[in-house]
Amino acid sequence: MSDNLINIENxxxxxxxELLHKGINMEFQxxxxxxxxxxxxxxxxxxxxxxxxxxxxxxxxxxxxGQVVHNQNLSGIYKLRRKMGMLFQHGALFTDLxxxxxxxxxxxxxxxxxxxxxxxxxxxxxxxxxxxxxYKLMPTELSGGMARRVALARAIALDPDIIMYDEPFAGxxxxxxxxxxxxxxxxxxxxxxxxxxxTHDVAExxxxxxxxxxxxxxxxxAEGSPKQLMASKLPFVKQFxxxxxxxxxxxxxxxxxxxxxxxx
Amino acid sequence: MxxxxxxxxxxxxxxxxxxxxxxxxxxxxxxxxxxxxxxxxRFHLTMKEIYFTGVMSLVIIIVSAxxxxxxxxxxxYYTLQKYGSSEAIGVLVALALVRELGPVVTALLFAGRAGTxxxxxIGLMKATEQLSAMEMMAVNxxxxxxxxxxxxxxxxxxxLASIFSMVGILGGYVVAVIVIGVxxxxxxxxxxxxxxxxxxxxxxxxxxxxxGVACTIIALFEGFDAPxxxxxxxxxxxxxxxxxxxxxxxxxxxxxxFMLGG
Ligand SMILES: Nc1ncnc2c1ncn2[C@@H]1O[C@H](COP(=O)(O)OP(=O)(O)O)[C@@H](O)[C@H]1O
Ligand SMILES: [Mg+2]
Numbered sequence: 001m002s003d004n005l006i007n008i009e010n011x012x013x014x015x016x017x018e019l020l021h022k023g024i025n026m027e028f029q030x031x032x033x034x035x036x037x038x039x040x041x042x043x044x045x046x047x048x049x050x051x052x053x054x055x056x057x058x059x060x061x062x063x064x065x066g067q068v069v070h071n072q073n074l075s076g077i078y079k080l081r082r083k084m085g086m087l088f089q090h091g092a093l094f095t096d097l098x099x100x101x102x103x104x105x106x107x108x109x110x111x112x113x114x115x116x117x118x119x120x121x122x123x124x125x126x127x128x129x130x131x132x133x134x135y136k137l138m139p140t141e142l143s144g145g146m147a148r149r150v151a152l153a154r155a156i157a158l159d160p161d162i163i164m165y166d167e168p169f170a171g172x173x174x175x176x177x178x179x180x181x182x183x184x185x186x187x188x189x190x191x192x193x194x195x196x197x198x199t200h201d202v203a204e205x206x207x208x209x210x211x212x213x214x215x216x217x218x219x220x221x222a223e224g225s226p227k228q229l230m231a232s233k234l235p236f237v238k239q240f241x242x243x244x245x246x247x248x249x250x251x252x253x254x255x256x257x258x259x260x261x262x263x264x
Numbered sequence: 265m266x267x268x269x270x271x272x273x274x275x276x277x278x279x280x281x282x283x284x285x286x287x288x289x290x291x292x293x294x295x296x297x298x299x300x301x302x303x304x305x306r307f308h309l310t311m312k313e314i315y316f317t318g319v320m321s322l323v324i325i326i327v328s329a330x331x332x333x334x335x336x337x338x339x340x341y342y343t344l345q346k347y348g349s350s351e352a353i354g355v356l357v358a359l360a361l362v363r364e365l366g367p368v369v370t371a372l373l374f375a376g377r378a379g380t381x382x383x384x385x386i387g388l389m390k391a392t393e394q395l396s397a398m399e400m401m402a403v404n405x406x407x408x409x410x411x412x413x414x415x416x417x418x419x420x421x422x423x424l425a426s427i428f429s430m431v432g433i434l435g436g437y438v439v440a441v442i443v444i445g446v447x448x449x450x451x452x453x454x455x456x457x458x459x460x461x462x463x464x465x466x467x468x469x470x471x472x473x474x475x476g477v478a479c480t481i482i483a484l485f486e487g488f489d490a491p492x493x494x495x496x497x498x499x500x501x502x503x504x505x506x507x508x509x510x511x512x513x514x515x516x517x518x519x520x521x522f523m524l525g526g
Contacts, residue, residue, distance in 0.1 A: 095394070
């Protein structure tokens with residue numbers, strides 16, 4: 001059993017002709033919390049979709065436990081996905097189902113457990129995210145932070161080996177943010193899972209991630225433990241960590257010179 | 265010259281994109297058929313959708329049917345009495361409803377009420393990544409979300425059309441017999457004698473089944489295909505009504521000519 005649960009090798013991918021990823025290499029160690037950081041539109045969410053097999057790489061591969069994802073047929077991919085839990089950016093709760101039914105959904109779809117056991121499991125998962133008291137509510141009655149915690153309870157409903165989080169902190173108040181931070185670490189360690197977090201929140205991520213990848217221009221621009229990256233001399237990393245508005249990542253979208261646009 | 269080329273480009277593009285969408289809708293149809301197992305194995309999923317689509321359309325269908333029936337009664341009476349055959353009013357109302365107006369008007373109302381709701385629901389589920397989330401949970405959204413709604417529409421449509429015809433006949437009865445005073449015995453007995461089970465009622469049910477398939481597929485496809493934005497979903501909803509209405513009327517002509525010809 002190798003240390004790495006997920007391996008991404010020389011991965012290239014693009015939605016159109018242009019490549020979004022130009023040869024990405026990443027390794028996600030078992031039991032660790034790894035983060036993928038990068039600016040908006042750098043293709044972070046797309047990496048999660050490639051891991052989940054929702055889209056196919058142009059070249060290179062993603063393998064999970066030695067199995068190459070895009071070589072699987074649909075039932076193979078579904079089998080792999082049953083080992084994964086994913087927290088979508090805005091929760092993606094099923095709006096026509098209550099909190100309880102949302103968490104019960106994966107259990108009802110994939111197991112034949114009797115109702116009383118499902119009930120115990122759902123309440124246990126909701127308890128883990130601190131929302132046992134909210135099981136009767138509908139998703140529209142939840143705040144952003146609560147919705148995300150319910151989605152997290154649903155993602156861990158079947159005790160996945162891999163938990164993926166897409167921007168778990170985006171749009172949350174500082175308290176909810178701290179709660180989610182804490183949950184990610186606790187759940188990872190309690191379930192013995194491997195977690196991947198996609199985010200651009202520097203402070204939170206550096207406070208609890210074990211390993212961090214920076215993506216820029218379609219490649220891994222930097223990687224390392226938070227300590228190593230803090231000490232990094234790479235201009236890109238410095239710009240990102242200290243949130244400077246101009247640097248290797250320019251403030252202006254490339255454009256003709258200002259003068260020619262103003263017809264001077 | 266340039267204008268002409270532009271014109272042909274636009275026409276060509278609009279034709280090819282329509283054919284393309286027709287192809288994708290057909291593909292969705294076959295995907296639904298092969299992923300339908302669950303809709304019947306776990307019939308409560310379909311049942312829930314029948315309840316929603318059926319109940320949602322029931323009030324508008326009953327009210328419309330009653331008015332349509334009353335108008336038929338009035339119009340029919342004034343024409344028939346000129347020929348001294350006002351007792352035939354029962355047959356006229358019943359045949360018009362069972363053969364044509366029941367299935368067609370029901371389908372048009374269904375498209376406007378339930379069809380738009382289906383498109384908006386699926387479009388929003390896609391825009392809020394609920395369908396993606398389902399895929400990531402190793403659950404096929406076509407089997408779990410789309411197929412039950414499809415079968416619900418196909419099952420609900422003939423039931424709604426029958427209700428439409430029944431209530432319409434009642435409306436005709438109220439106007440012709442109670443208000444105008446046509447002989448009640450003649451009204452019902454002529455209807456009984458001249459409405460054929462195989463050629464009138466079964467054909468009407470076949471029509472509404474076909475409309476059920478068409479309306480529901482269009483609504484589902486538009487929702488599934490909508491760009492994941494508020495504007496995209498609202499446009500898709502409009503397209504559902506327009507496309508369904510045209511398709512229903514076109515199909516009605518084709519089906520009627522086969523049924524009368526055959
Ligand atoms: N389904 C799609 N079709 C076409 N382009 C897409 C699609 N999804 C994302 N993109 C584009 O790919 C780029 C990267 O998207 P994404 O992976 O969501 O970035 P991030 O999560 O890092 O913000 C963006 O420019 C986005 O517009
Ligand atoms: Mg993203």
